[in-house]
Amino acid sequence: MIDIHCHILHGLDDGPKDLEESVELAKLIYADGIRHVIATPHFHQGLITDKRLILARIEQLHAELDRLRIGLTVHPGHEVRLDHPSFLEEQLRGGGFHFLGGGRGYLLLEQRWTDYEPETPGIVKGLLEQGIQPILPHPERHFFFRETPSLLEDLVEQGAWVQVTADSLLGAHGEEARQFSEWMADRTLVHLIATDAHNMKRRPQLTLGYEWLETRLGAAYTAEMMARTEAILLP
Structure with a gap:
């Protein structure tokens, strides 16, 4: 399996505090059946995580995983928050952040937690016109999508992809997030x-998430989702 959204790198955001904890999280990820993971440190106006630092942390983690013979491959990425359209445009133009997997095809684009960015439809349209697939992480945890689902439906109709957190399907982020998922x-x-x-408290449960989806929506739906995930890491 492939995990496209994970805060596995230490000392960059609210993920593992040190390399030891990062390795312990990697062990859990591997035990869940995941063999490729995209590291997605937060990237916003208050926390611009340098691309080179991410690559250095990945190299450091890989060295330790190789020593322990843990067959997990970590790829670069960012979880980019849409603080303001001009901030996104500036960072996009200047190459400030990693796209998922280190290419340029897929962007994990997070909404603010305080309110919905009304220019999102235009931003989605502009990204798609540039050949960039915007992926909206965990909309089930944003109150404005739950209160006004048409906001999300309109973005999907435009071509945005939605990424739900497996934990939300399993109820770990509360009843409202579970129901909306x-x-x-x-x-x-x-x-x-x-x-x-x-970290060790917010643990990977991707296998259970896929099992939930297959039980509810069938094997074909789940297989299509897995194929879409694999395509993100294809050259």
């Missing part, structure tokens, strides 16, 4: 799932 899944508004794992 189910609502999205039943309407085939979920294109991807990921762990969004941060």
Whole structure:
């Protein structure tokens, strides 16, 4: 399996505090059946995580995983928050952040937690015109999408992909997030799932997430989702 959204790198955001904890999280990820993980440190106006630092931390983690013979491959990425359209445009133009997997095809684009960015439809349209696939992480945890689902439906209709956190399907992020995740899944508004794992408390449960989806929506739906996830890492 592939996890496209994970805060596995230490000392960069609210993920593992040190390399030891990062390795312990990697062990859990591997035990869950995941063999490729995209490291997605937060990237926003208050925390611009340098691309080179991410690559250095990945190299450091790989060295330790190789020593322990843990066959997990970590790829670069960022979880980019849409603080303001001008900030996104500036960072996009200047190459400030990693796209998922280190290419240029897929962007994990997070909304603010305080309110919905009204220019998001235009931003999605502009990204798609540049050949960039915007992926909206964990909309089930944003109150404005739960209160006004048409906001999310309109973005999907435009071509945005939705990534639900596996934990939300399992109820770990509260009843409202669980119910909205189910609502999205039943309407085939979920294109991807990921762990969004941060540490030993926010653990990876991707296998259980896929099992939930297969039970509810069938094997074909789950296989299509897995194929979409694999395509992100294809050259």
